[in-house]
Amino acid sequence: MNITLDNVVKTFDTFRAVRGVSLDIGSGELVALLGPSGSGKTTILRMVAGLEYADGGQIRFGAEDATDIPVRERGVGFVFQHYALFPHMTVGENIAFGMKVSKRKRSRQDIAARVADLLRLVRLEGLTERYPAQISGGQRQRVALARALAVDPKVLLLDEPFGALDANVRRELRRWLREIHDELGITTLFVTHDQEEALDLADRVVILKDGRIEQSGTPEEVCRAPLNAFVMRFLGDTNRFTATVSGEVAAIGNARVAAPGIADGPADAYARPGDLGFSTEGQGVAATITRVLDRPDGRRLIAVTDTGEQVELDVAPDTPVSAGARGVVTLARAHVFPAE
Ligand SMILES: Nc1ncnc2c1ncn2[C@@H]1O[C@H](COP(=O)(O)OP(=O)(O)OP(=O)(O)O)[C@@H](O)[C@H]1O
Numbered sequence: 001m002n003i004t005l006d007n008v009v010k011t012f013d014t015f016r017a018v019r020g021v022s023l024d025i026g027s028g029e030l031v032a033l034l035g036p037s038g039s040g041k042t043t044i045l046r047m048v049a050g051l052e053y054a055d056g057g058q059i060r061f062g063a064e065d066a067t068d069i070p071v072r073e074r075g076v077g078f079v080f081q082h083y084a085l086f087p088h089m090t091v092g093e094n095i096a097f098g099m100k101v102s103k104r105k106r107s108r109q110d111i112a113a114r115v116a117d118l119l120r121l122v123r124l125e126g127l128t129e130r131y132p133a134q135i136s137g138g139q140r141q142r143v144a145l146a147r148a149l150a151v152d153p154k155v156l157l158l159d160e161p162f163g164a165l166d167a168n169v170r171r172e173l174r175r176w177l178r179e180i181h182d183e184l185g186i187t188t189l190f191v192t193h194d195q196e197e198a199l200d201l202a203d204r205v206v207i208l209k210d211g212r213i214e215q216s217g218t219p220e221e222v223c224r225a226p227l228n229a230f231v232m233r234f235l236g237d238t239n240r241f242t243a244t245v246s247g248e249v250a251a252i253g254n255a256r257v258a259a260p261g262i263a264d265g266p267a268d269a270y271a272r273p274g275d276l277g278f279s280t281e282g283q284g285v286a287a288t289i290t291r292v293l294d295r296p297d298g299r300r301l302i303a304v305t306d307t308g309e310q311v312e313l314d315v316a317p318d319t320p321v322s323a324g325a326r327g328v329v330t331l332a333r334a335h336v337f338p339a340e
Contacts, residue, residue, distance in 0.1 A: 001061055001062060001075070001154040001155055001187050002024065002025060002027045002029075002187065003023075003025040003048060003059070003060065003061055003155065003189070004023070004024050004025075004058075004059070004060040005021050005022055005023040005024075005044070005048075005057065005059050006022055006057050006058045006059070006060070007020050007021070007022050007056065007058075008020070008022070008044070008047065008054045008056065008057035008058070008059060009054060009055055009056030009057055010040075010043050010047060010052065010055060010056075010211075011055055016211055017040050017043045017211050018040045018043050018044060018047075019040075019210070019212050020056075020057070020212065021040070021044060021208075021211070021212065021213055022057075022213075023206060023216065025187060025189060026187070027187055028185040028187055029187060029188070029203050029204060030178070030181050030188045030190065030201065030202050030203050030204075031188070031190065031202055031203065031204045031206060032190045032191075032192055032198035032201060032202035032204070032205045032206065033045065033189065033190070033191045033192070033206050033208060034192055034193065034194075034198040034205050034206065034207050034208065035193065035207060035209055035234075036209065036234070037193060038210075039208040039209050039211065040208055040210075040211040041159075041191040041192075041193075041208060042159055042191060043211075044191075044208075045157050045159055045189060045191050047059060048066070048076070048155070048157060048189060049071065049074070049076050049157055050066065050070075050071035050074055050076070051071070053067070061074065061155070074154075074155070075151075075152075075153050075154035075155060076153055076154070076155045076156075076157055077148030077149060077151065077153030077155070077186075078148055078156075078157050078158075078159070079141065079144045079145050079148050079156075079158045079159070079161040080144075080159045080160075080161065081159060081160040081161060081162075081163040081164055082164065084144065085143055085144060085147070086132075087131065087132050087133060088131075089131075090128060090129050091119075091124065091127050091128050091129070091131075091132070091135065091143050092115050092119075092128035094132070094143055095115045095118055095119070095143065095146045095150050096111050096112075096114075096115050096150070097147065097150075098148075098150045098151040099111050099114060099150050099151060115128065116128075118146040118149060118150055119146065121183075122142040122145060122146045122180070123176070124139060124142055124143065127139065127143075136169075137165050137169070138162075138165055138169040138172070138173055141161055141162060141165065141173060142173070142176075144161070145161070145177070149184070149186075154186070154187065155186065155187045155188070155189070156186045156187070156188040156189070157188075157189050158189070158191065159191045160191055160192055160193070161173075161177075161190075162174065162197070163192075163194075170194075170197065171200075174197055174200050174201045177201065178200075178201055190202060195234065195235050195236055198219075199219040199222075199223065200219075202219065203218065204216060204217065204218055205217065205218070205219055205222050207222060207230075207231050207235075209230055209234075214227065214228060214230055214231050214234075215227045215228070215231045222235060223235060226335055228337055229268060229270060229337045229340060232270045232335055232337070233270070237272060237273050237312065238270045238271065239270065239271050239272075239273065239309075239311040239313075240268050240269070240270055240309065241253075241268070241269045241270075241285060241305075241309060241311070241331075241334070242266070242268065242269075242307065242309070242339075243257070243259075243266075243267045243268065243269040244265070244266060244267065245259045245262045245263065245264055245265060245266075245267045245336065247264070248260055248261070248262065250262070250267055250334070250336040252269050252284075252285060252331060252334065253283075253285030253286065253305075253328075254283050254284070255283040255284045255285070255330065255331050256283070257269060257331060257333075257334045257336060258336075259336035262336050262337065262338060263338065265338075265339075266338075267337065267338055267339050268337055268338075268339050268340060269331070269334040269335070269336045270334060270335050270336075270337070271331050271333060271334040271335075273300060273312045273314040274313075274314045275331060275332050275333040275334065276311065276313035276314075276329055276330065276331060276332070277313065277315065277329070277332065278301055278303065278313060278319075278321060278325075278327050278329055278330070279327055279328055279330055280327045280328070281327075281328060282328050282330050283328070283330065284328040284329045284331060285305045285306070285307070285309075285328065285331075286305065286306040286326075286327075286328055286329075287303040287304060287305040287306065287311070287326075287327065287328065287329045288303060288304055288306075288324065288325070288326050289301050289302070289321055289322070289323055289324065289325040289326075289327070290302050290303060290304055290310075290323060291323055292321060292323060294317070297317075298314050298315065298316060298317050299314070299315050299316065299319055299321075300312055300313070300314050300315075301313050301314075301315060301321060303329055305329065311329060313329060
């Protein structure tokens with residue numbers, strides 16, 4: 001089922017939470033809505049679900065205007081951040097619940113067989129008789145997904161489903177969710193404010209700010225070709241350098257970086273810690289190392305440039321450098337935007 005949002009607007013009292021969002025979600029695609037708190041992600045998801053009405057624009061399921069489709073008939077499965085399992089029902093009963101109340105009647109054996117299939121799918125065989133309080137948070141979210149899948153949804157809506165879990169469990173669950181998605185191919189819209197989660201999981205990432213789409217693209221596109229400084233900053237650690245553009249080339253210290261499409265004049269150049277290096281000579285920005293941080297995967301240097309900018313750069317773990325060292329911060333890559 002493909003879903004289209006066409007210039008969708010949502011206002012709460014006088015507050016415009018969603019300001020003209022247009023988006024095509026292809027059939028079988030896994031799209032992540034990514035943005036800071038309050039950017040409108042949940043509101044968009046709730047409108048797709050039919051729990052909230054758009055007050056401008058249109059949402060279509062296939063070719064059909066979604067407002068003409070009652071919520072129960074949208075074929076939407078949900079999973080939310082806070083485990084919405086029924087505490088007084090076992091895992092098996094939770095998964096079976098939707099099937100029991102569905103208009104589509106199934107026999108008791110059919111339901112039991114489907115519950116067993118779903119438990120296998122979410123790798124929780126053997127836990128059927130447990131109650132939600134007797135399983136871990138990660139397991140509860142798997143049960144919530146099994147319950148959402150039980151009624152064969154055409155669309156899956158996930159609102160920060162792993163938000164309350166610790167980092168390792170989250171990472172494991174997102175790989176698992178991606179495998180399930182690849183197996184079932186259900187059109188999925190996933191809300192998160194976690195960049196890594198969105199980039200790891202989604203076919204396409206839609207980055208929102210203040211109710212508007214800042215950029216939509218594959219993880220590669222948004223990482224390698226951010227459209228603006230907000231996207232660059234929001235996607236991860238970044239350093240800002242003052243630059244001057246002339247003829248689509250930015251001067252940063254005595255380094256030169258391509259600045260396609262940027263007008264002559266003051267600009268900001270952004271670079272990730274991994275795009276920077278530190279050497280005793282070369283083209284770049286003169287700086288002093290102020291701290292050396294050792295981490296399992298390498299060394300991070302904190303430096304202050306001679307123009308007063310604090311920057312962070314990642315170098316190999318065995319790089320011989322210590323606080324107080326003078327040298328040049330070199331730039332292998334930078335994205336240049338007009339000065340803010
Ligand atoms: N029922 C409501 N009444 C009034 N304002 C609301 C309502 N629901 C959401 N808002 C406002 O709309 C804006 C967008 O909210 P929304 O929950 O969609 O953001 P979000 O990006 O999902 O944020 P979070 O990551 O914090 O969940 C927020 O400023 C919020 O306060």
